[in-house]
Amino acid sequence: MPPEPILQISGLTKRFGNLIAVNDVSVRLEPGTIVGLIGPNGAGKTTLFNAITGLHTPDAGRVLFKGTDITGMLSHKICKLGMSRTFQVVKAFSILTVEDTVRVGAYNRHGEKEIQAKVDEVIAFCELEDFRRQKCGDLSLALLRRVELARAVATEPELLLLDEAGAGLTGTELDGLMAILTRLNREKGVTLCVVEHVMKMVMGLCQRIVVLDAGEVIAEGTPAEISDNPKVIEAYLGKRAVR
Ligand SMILES: Nc1ncnc2c1ncn2[C@@H]1O[C@H](COP(=O)(O)OP(=O)(O)OP(=O)(O)O)[C@@H](O)[C@H]1O
Numbered sequence: 291m292p293p294e295p296i297l298q299i300s301g302l303t304k305r306f307g308n309l310i311a312v313n314d315v316s317v318r319l320e321p322g323t324i325v326g327l328i329g330p331n332g333a334g335k336t337t338l339f340n341a342i343t344g345l346h347t348p349d350a351g352r353v354l355f356k357g358t359d360i361t362g363m364l365s366h367k368i369c370k371l372g373m374s375r376t377f378q379v380v381k382a383f384s385i386l387t388v389e390d391t392v393r394v395g396a397y398n399r400h401g402e403k404e405i406q407a408k409v410d411e412v413i414a415f416c417e418l419e420d421f422r423r424q425k426c427g428d429l430s431l432a433l434l435r436r437v438e439l440a441r442a443v444a445t446e447p448e449l450l451l452l453d454e455a456g457a458g459l460t461g462t463e464l465d466g467l468m469a470i471l472t473r474l475n476r477e478k479g480v481t482l483c484v485v486e487h488v489m490k491m492v493m494g495l496c497q498r499i500v501v502l503d504a505g506e507v508i509a510e511g512t513p514a515e516i517s518d519n520p521k522v523i524e525a526y527l528g529k530r531a532v533r
């Protein structure tokens with residue numbers, strides 16, 4: 291028997307007027323895995339994350355997290371249950387320092403007494419020691435993405451959804467991010483779902499990949515299976531690319 295899924299999405303649909311951005315999507319994530327969610331621009335990846343994490347109310351379907359129905363639940367309640375996320379367009383308060391930004395996440399589970407220890411631990415884990423007193427508004431994109439990751443890690447998630455965490459990063463910055471995500475998965479047992487266009491990250495990190503196109507799941511499999519799948523090649527490159 292396969293293990294109980296940490297996240298089970300069934301028949302999820304989200305419309306914007308006449309546009310069906312996410313159309314009857316069903317996906318299950320097994321605990322402890324790293325799963326990639328890929329697809330061309332406008333495929334519905336961010337909308338799916340938004341519908342899972344309470345930013346959009348789905349028009350149909352159900353989301354079960356650790357067996358609990360969280361469909362339409364408010365984001366902060368979902369976070370308390372153990373699911374966190376980062377955003378495609380980084381959301382950080384530019385006047386806050388790195389340390390204070392991480393502290394915001396840590397308040398999810400900790401009171402004043404233990405909070406500094408948690409903040410210190412997460413800053414060390416995410417290798418942000420050298421920047422802890424800097425204001426977020428003064429950071430490079432790579433560091434800002436790292437701080438957003440740290441804030442999410444500080445909430446102590448069991449499942450973390452990352453929306454294009456690798457976008458705009460150099461090769462070296464990407465290696466650093468991938469190393470942190472690998473440790474997060476292996477050492478802390480966090481299940482990861484990564485929306486990503488950067489193939490080095492998808493192929494290097496994920497055991498399984500789900501492909502969305504025009505709001506629908508068109509393929510699911512290992513990185514090797516996905517890169518050979520004619521439907522996936524067609525979705526990215528057009529019909530003529532498929533021999
Ligand atoms: N708030 C919204 N109102 C109206 N349409 C929206 C809204 N958000 C997304 N859409 C539309 O829904 C579709 C899916 O968008 P979404 O942002 O989920 O795609 P994506 O796969 O994340 O794309 P990208 O890779 O470019 O980030 C697109 O056609 C987009 O224009």
Ligand SMILES: [Mg+2]
Nearest residue numbers: 335336337378
């Ligand atoms: Mg997106």
